Amino acid sequence: MFNMKLIKNGLVFYDNNSFEKKDILIKDGKIADIRRGISKNGCEVIDAEGFWVLPGFIDIHTHGGGGYDIMNSKCRELESLSRFFVSKGVTAFLPAVMTAPLEDMMNAVRNINQYINKINKPSKNKIPGAKIIGINMEGPFISQKYKGSHPKEHIIPPSVSLLERFIHESGGNIKIVTVAPEAENAISFIEHFKRRGIVFSAGHTGADYKVAAHAFEKGFSHVTHLFNAMAGIHHRDPGIAGAALERDNITVELICDGVHIDPAMIKIVLKCKPIDNIVLITDSIIAAGAGNGEYSFAGKELYIENGCAKHKNGVIAGSVVTMIDIFKNMVGRWGVPIENCIKMTSANAAKVAGIYHKKGSLTCGKDADIIIMDKKLNLLATIAEGNIVYRA
Template identity: 30%
Template structure:
């Protein structure tokens, strides 16, 4: 079946143009300018951008990936898909190794079904001093042997692991991750500049939610942020929700890293799309008030505990708050995170040969339609 989308403003890596595109068997086959050569589905001049790729997401719609519950995971994916996320990595939080392995095995089934694009371990190999919304009693020193057990539970679907570079065993575990095709990310870390550089040299290639849960920039003690921003091999995650990071600091990071090394993420938890209230994040209780999630009790009470962000909001904020062009906003929400996952040859841009994962946006950059693999989730 061939479908033509006409009367569109197509956002490509090269720019924005009035045009059309054709889709066949779930893939984009042509992207053209001007009037479509035949009849098609008119988009009425709306924008078409690539489907969003979220590489750090804990939940939404009242559900949480760390439970490993298939029904919850399906609701989470559906909620974020309605907001334009067509490729989604399920992020787990610190838990016992047994619980992590069980959740990983269950989520691997959903990866095999194509619902999820992989699994991310955020913990347990992180710093007690910078643990944020993680149970400090469950944190552990990195272990290659344990990591291999978690990899086995994931059956090839573990995509990323966040590690604090300063911990004993961290560099060996980073090397093991890289050797197995798993992205090593540095974060929830008390590392100094030199320790962070050592983590990068060992193979780490992503900064987990830059600025958050790490020492801040200093002119004599630059810390991890400077090391992560200055290394061309590192992609930096940023939570663009107006809570995690001030827009001025987001702009600073973007100027240092550029669109090719910046990946906007949601770091969403169960309250995304579900409203204020009390929720769980792994074993911890989280209260959400006015859309801001914070730990309810324990030693980290009051700490930010994920977000209620969706990627369409991150896209709009990238344009309105950070001043990015539409192609730049599409790059940081789609193309760059797709490249991080090794999927940029399949998705992440509105280009011939790519998967037909598309978001239709109004003039106000609100979602009017979402297509995944050539099938409408929400038809404009």
């Protein structure tokens, strides 16, 4: 049995900068060395000649996929979901908890925490899948008018005591919380938690430009799926989307599935925002990776048709794409430079989630979260924390 792995002769996206032909030595789940001419002795060799070697995708906003829904998943289902995601190039993700009856939300948080504890235990038999790196709370502190798929009857004003309960039940694993900035006491609410390392994201909101600008000054630093479930940009009313585009320091999520946002708007965002502050997400649901048909999401029936998930009332209900689909869209369909797409699917997400010191780039000392792709953007292999967890 080999103690080390060696990715040989790949076109490595080195240190989040540019492609260079190098070898990558993996030892104890970490990137131990990156250079040309590393000896094969004692190593399991992975030949990457002529292939791109990239950091694994990180999805900070997903509700599930492959037939699994975050809200109904215990350890066994979360393990299966993590296996599904590595087949799509994802090596780490934040499951997003939907607005629902409070006990259902609490159970989802508990289940995710239990799974995180399980995968973090020292063991020779690590679960071979994408790693859950925390929790994304997309509800319930949002706007009823811009609720999207979230059930109106379970939306409530921001509550310090409730979020404290969520934090406790999560084992301190809550990383992102979406709040409508115009909600009652929204600013004092986020100020209570400002030293807790939580990213507060403006989303599912009807905030106008003035309210949004104030919110960004007071601690909101991120925007949940820009343009979706919020007031649109108007030349006399730029709204929260306009305020986010104007500010270089605000990170924004984009769902680039060809359904949620017109490609022209994506190009506008790329011109307005620094690449380092754009994060590509899936917002995927249980039906991601599946075909047309009827499913259940957020307690309601929905149908999938031509790559679009909708409730019976016509409201779009998340996406049915995976991170590899998003990546292919950006590079292959819309001609965005691959170097920029790599950052928007890995490094930028890692920074928002507070894990860039461990993940998000191919850098010595970081976790060996690596994907190998051919020049046609086909995923050939996924390596998560040094384990080969998927081969095409």
